[in-house]
Amino acid sequence: MSRDVKTLTVAAAEDGIRLDRWFKRRWPHISHVQVQKLARSGQIRVDGARTRADARLSAGAQVRVPPLPDASEAPSREGGLSDRDKAYARSLVLHEDEMVIALNKPAGLAVQGGTKTTRHIDRLLSAWGEGMERPRLVHRLDRDTSGVLLLGKGPEAAKRLAGAFARRRARKTYWAIVAGNPKPPAGLIEMALKKSGINDFEKVRPADPKEHGAEPAETGYVTISRAAHRAAWVALRPYTGRTHQLRAHMSALGHPILGDPKYGDEASTELSGALGLQLHARRIELEHPGGGMFIVEAPLSAQMKAGFAHFGFSEDEAEAEPFPPERRRR
Incomplete structure (x- = not known):
């Protein structure tokens, strides 16, 4: 184990990085749990103050690094x-x-x-x-x-x-299969969300925007195809990035995403059957760090293919950009 206490400066290119990830870059053998414990006990400090493992660092910040175990001392499960x-x-x-x-x-x-x-x-x-x-x-x-x-x-x-x-410069398109048919078939959901619970029990719920802990959240949606009155294939676009935002918003709209054990209701659970969560991050469009626009699409996962087959949807029904211009404003 190194017995020296060090003070390192956060580089300009690292502005905004989380503390635990900053540590992981320099000492890959140090686990997330170890960083949490060191921060919680005050052994890690930023600009002389206690901090949390998930705190964001600013360029120029001074990080106190306590003595750390050598890579050879790390448990084998943390190895390569x-x-x-x-x-x-x-x-x-x-x-x-x-x-x-x-x-x-x-x-x-x-x-x-x-x-x-x-x-x-x-x-x-x-x-x-x-x-x-x-x-x-x-x-x-x-x-x-x-x-x-x-x-x-x-x-x-x-x-x-x-x-x-x-800065909301990344245009994300998700595909989902939801219970019922949203009315109107396209729109914008503006509904604040508030977290409750932790880890696997974490969940969000609709909240008054003035409620303590509530965060504004916006989701655009467009119906691509319908399976009669039973289900609809929709494109979703999050304009904010809240935990479980798409799942919570569609549930609040009365059309839960199928296969969702957290935000589904009795009707959607019965309709889902053995299907897994019918939510897929289909496409991202943003400016490439090296210049120019970058667009990437992911083919359907096995569980989404199962949903498409079950309800008779076909990928060629969707446009690459399903949202009208007024929904691309952000």
Whole structure:
């Protein structure tokens, strides 16, 4: 174990990065749980003050780094990936260039780890190397949502990509199958959401915008096709990035996404049968960190294909850009 206390400066290209990810770049063998414990006990400090592992760092901030275990002391489960895991991570790639990686995240695979989650996208990124070679997550998808997930190669690319999401410059299109037929068939849901619970029990609910903890949330939707009165295939566009936003908004609209155990109702649960969550991050369009527009689409996952087959939907019914101009304003 290193016995020195260090004070390191957050680089300009790392402005806005989370503390735990900042640590992970420099000491890949240090787990998220270890960073949490060090922050909670006050051993990690930012500009002399206590902080949380998920706090965002500003360029120029001074981070107190306590003595850390050497890589050789890390538990074997925190070690490198197997060749099989590396091959699996690479098999998810939809696009890769010198600054951006786009993955097709399967349903059921978490983006980040937790107390009982040891296999997740963040861990698989070690397939590309460690330290500064390791790609950075710039946004998230729910565990059971499939589709496009973008990564930044290097701190500058990651910062630009994350900035595009934060400033609503990333145009995201999700496909979902919902219970019933939304009326009107297209619209904008403006409904504040408030979190409750933690980890696997985390859920959001509609809230008064003035309620403490409530966050504004906006979702555009367009009906693409219908299966009689039973179900509809809709395109969804989140204009904000709240936890479970699409799932909570469609449930509040009275048309829960099928296969959703958290936000479904009795009718949607019966209609879903054995289907998994029918929500897929189909397409992302944003400015590439190196210049020009970047568009990437993810093919349907196995669970979405099952939903399409069950209700008789066909991919060729959808336009690449299903939203009218007034819904592209943000």
